[in-house]
Amino acid sequence: MPYSINPNYSKKVAYFSMEFAIDQALKIYSGGLGFLAGSHMRSVYNLKQDTVGIGILWKFGYYDQARNHDQTLNPVWTKKMYSFLEDTGIKFQIDIHDAPVWVKVMYLNPETFKTAPIFLLSTDVPENDHVSKTICYRLYDANESTKLAQYILLGKGGAKLLDELNLEREVYHLNEAHGLPAAFYLLKKFGGDLEKVKERLVFTTHTPEEAGNEKHNVHTCHQMSYFSGLSLEEVKKIEGQDNDQFNHSLCALRMARIANGVSQLHGVVSNEMWGKYPGICEIKAITNAQDFKYWADKPLYNAREEREDEEFDFRKKHLKKRTFRIVADQCGKLFDSKVFTMVWARRFAGYKRADLLLQDKERFRKLLENKKYPVQIIFAGKPYPVDYAAISTFNNLVEESKNHKNMAVLTGYELSLSKSLKKGSDVWLNNPRVPREASGTSGMTASMNASVNLSTDDGWIPEFAKNGVNSFVVPKADYANMSVFDVDNYDMNQLYDILENQILPMYYERPDEWRQVVKNAMDDVKEQFNSDRMADEYYKIMYNN
Incomplete structure (x- = not known):
């Protein structure tokens, strides 16, 4: 050796x-x-x-x-x-x-x-x-x-x-x-x-x-x-x-x-x-x-440990700005670092349900046109090149993004873009059908970069999540006795309810509380979910x- x-x-x-x-x-x-x-x-x-x-x-x-x-x-x-x-x-x-x-x-x-x-x-x-x-x-x-x-x-x-x-x-x-x-x-x-x-x-x-x-x-x-x-x-x-x-x-x-x-x-x-x-x-x-050493943003952790809230917020906004340069370059859209930003990014597979929020087009439109609590959303991920259903989902998201200046679909989801999206997101959206996700580690590295998990209760999430404390989790339904249609409908409505009633009001109206959730996630992920x-x-x- x-x-x-x-x-x-x-x-x-x-x-x-x-x-x-x-x-x-x-x-x-x-x-x-x-x-x-x-x-x-x-x-x-x-x-x-x-x-x-x-x-x-x-x-x-x-x-x-x-x-x-x-x-x-x-x-x-x-x-x-x-x-x-x-x-x-x-x-x-x-x-x-x-x-x-x-x-x-x-x-x-x-x-x-x-x-x-x-x-x-x-x-x-x-x-x-x-x-x-x-x-x-x-x-x-x-x-x-x-x-x-x-x-x-x-x-x-x-x-x-x-x-x-x-x-x-x-x-x-x-x-x-x-x-x-x-x-x-x-x-x-x-x-x-x-x-x-x-x-x-x-x-x-x-x-x-x-x-x-x-x-x-x-x-x-x-x-x-x-x-x-x-x-x-x-x-x-x-x-x-x-x-x-x-x-x-x-x-x-x-x-x-x-x-x-x-x-x-x-x-x-x-x-x-x-x-x-x-x-x-x-x-x-x-x-x-x-690997914490590879993924975590050190200046964020330094500010967190020194209790420098102003420096912490400044660093997160700076990271968002850097990510939004990629959005501008790829999509010609100018995102705002002061606006709540949610990211769905991982391998495109049917059970991961990239387009779950789009199943209710009207509610999705209202979310993206919300003047009181503005939202930006980014999608990224690589479908398997002959998985035509997954490619179709990707292409449908691209089409939908043409209707919204605050929705972007990025290409090239590899290590570099993955790092950028975790640093540039406020919420990391993860909504696989339970119990189809064996682990799903992207949310770990999101938490290492001051992004809060919004997830169905699957994979690693049950070991990590304290709902409302370090993440936000969809309450489990009786999935085994529900049709796929009912499962998707239930999870989608729960995600919207959590976003509209818990996450967005906290992010915009109670920033100190939001920052504490972010810090809790950073603390809880650092040791237990370090490789x-x-x-x-x-x-x-x-x-x-």
Whole structure:
């Protein structure tokens, strides 16, 4: 390891993830999973843990979020170049689709961005044919065979790299089931001894509903060399299912010695969801967190600690002004730093309901035309490039924004814009359908920048929120016995009621009270939802057991 290890964290770990949001300059991530992995790798460096990251060097990243002439979404793929990655000179072959594929390895030095050492795999080398080169082109490629090949590259390629480096690891940590081929590589290496694999494998699941966990045709997986030569009968025996669908998460739960959900609520949901399957490992809960050092605005915290309210308010207004320059640049709209500003920004997925407030067009219009309590609202986020429903939602928001000078829809939701929006918002709007959000960490980094969460009661929120004290939370309904239409209607009306009757009057009429809510959130998020706590818990709860 390139730095001296803290003896409390001496267990040797390899952390496999499809995406890492390390820095704006390194575009190998799509959303929350990457943000989480990036913070985890920064905390590994902070705590000097013996952990290395294993990922893929995506030639075109996820995609660049551009616009068509009418401002609607236009996904663009641009070749990325990184002078700060080091070529290790290592090249080796792995089997994908019964054919050898060359893999080269790039290295991110810990000192570059203050992270764990990270190895990034690429198949984009002259020795490969065109199809093999394209495996590492686009993160989460829509083609099923390409996607499976990516999982094989991450898992099998990552595990073989550790052997090539002679870098012994006692723990193989899968961040989601994408890297599961590593487990089958190890199974082959240990002569079919599943217990030896279980000794080393730990698994983090991020998906709170069974339908959302990936399944692929087991014959396709077999043909793609996913199982490192294991027969279909042996695979089905391990996975425990006798049908043609291979369930990656279920198999990971049967090959790992321990797993975890990513919030306390998600831990409960995961045990209920998977508990009916025999032979799965224990599922604990370790709540996701974000790196305080990277995300928090230090001058805001300094003013908070020195009880300098005037300086605190001045700093927040200054941050808002900086964010509003981006709004002006992208949308030609001049926002006012004295006006209450609400932001909805995250991955565009149906259950996250980006356009929930727009379901009542008249109430939305009244909110944006309120003269007594003026409001500005910003939307941002990247839909999956072939999720046409999510793209349609994005485009509908763009159309609606043309009717309001105080509504903006921004593109390019990556680390840099995410930071800016958290610094520039007064309220961070989070309204997923309960209980579909496993964790949802964007609200944590919002609180680190003096933005108050307005949220449905899901993911990490039940562990953090004190309604009216450090956040505002929609009261839970009997969601299990309500139709989707009724759930959406209920949540939308509750959000409007909280905004109109609690948040806006407090913001404009009782600024001291509002400032105290902001400060409470900053205090409550600082330790418990800092990823140093999370990285420490992974060692204590998962690795050292």
